[in-house]
Amino acid sequence: KTLWTSEPRQGTNAAIVSAGEFRFALEDDGECQYVSEAAPKPLLLGRHFTMEECPSGWVMKRGEPIVVEDIDSDPRIPAGVFRKKSIVSLAVVPIRASQPLGAIGIYWGKRHRPTPRQLNLLKGLAHAASIAFDNVGLYRDLEHRAEDAERSAERNRILADASAAL
Numbered sequence: 001k002t003l004w005t006s007e008p009r010q011g012t013n014a015a016i017v018s019a020g021e022f023r024f025a026l027e028d029d030g031e032c033q034y035v036s037e038a039a040p041k042p043l044l045l046g047r048h049f050t051m052e053e054c055p056s057g058w059v060m061k062r063g064e065p066i067v068v069e070d071i072d073s074d075p076r077i078p079a080g081v082f083r084k085k086s087i088v089s090l091a092v093v094p095i096r097a098s099q100p101l102g103a104i105g106i107y108w109g110k111r112h113r114p115t116p117r118q119l120n121l122l123k124g125l126a127h128a129a130s131i132a133f134d135n136v137g138l139y140r141d142l143e144h145r146a147e148d149a150e151r152s153a154e155r156n157r158i159l160a161d162a163s164a165a166l
Contacts, residue, residue, distance in 0.1 A: 021087070021107040024129075025056035027100065032057035039107070043087075053078055055092045056103035063100050065093040065123070069113050089113070093122050096130040104129065 023044060024036035032054055034044040044054075051057035058076055059066050069089050071077040089112040092105035104126045106118070114122075 020109050023056065023105045023107065024102065025054075025060070025105070026102040027060050032060060032103075053080065055090055056105055059092045059094045059103040059105075060100040063094050063097045065091065065119070067091045067114055067119070069111055091119060091122060093119075093126045095126045095133070101133060102129065 021039035022037070023034055023039070025032050025034045027033075028048065030051070031048045032051055033048045034046065034056070037043070037045040049057055051061040055066050055068070055077060066076060068074045068077060068091075071087060071090065086109045087107045088110055089108040090105055091114040092103050094100035095102040095104060104122060106114070106122055
């Protein structure tokens with residue numbers, strides 16, 4: 001979770017997919033937490049929702065993308081925080097379809113159907129995020145193995161010194 005900043009550089013992710021807003025959410029102890037947001041006015045940053053209370057949670061729970069042209073007419077979008085905001089259309093994809101660990105979403109303040117290019121770019125961002133998380137896991141595993149090797153080497157030195165003294 002420390003890989004992502006809560007203040008993304010303006011003009012990056014949202015501009016890549018030509019959306020008005022961009023949000024990044026992670027699964028946190030069975031809930032959905034919005035950890036990064038590029039929007040004119042932050043709406044969800046730092047907030048937790050159950051998996052059924054928000055589109056990112058819905059995506060994480062099912063491992064499927066969601067595309068909604070009009071949130072008021074889509075039953076997958078619960079009444080509440082999203083319908084009270086300036087969001088009209090959205091597209092959200094999981095970070096890793098099998099065993100999702102997060103979701104990346106783009107949002108519009110007016111009715112919009114994402115183009116195939118926008119959806120492909122969004123899926124590409126999610127895939128890159130998945131690889132980054134995998135790499136962090138591999139790096140941490142490597143660090144632990146290096147620490148174990150150092151401890152083993154130290155024990156071997158102590159045993160060698162004790163054997164030489166006998």
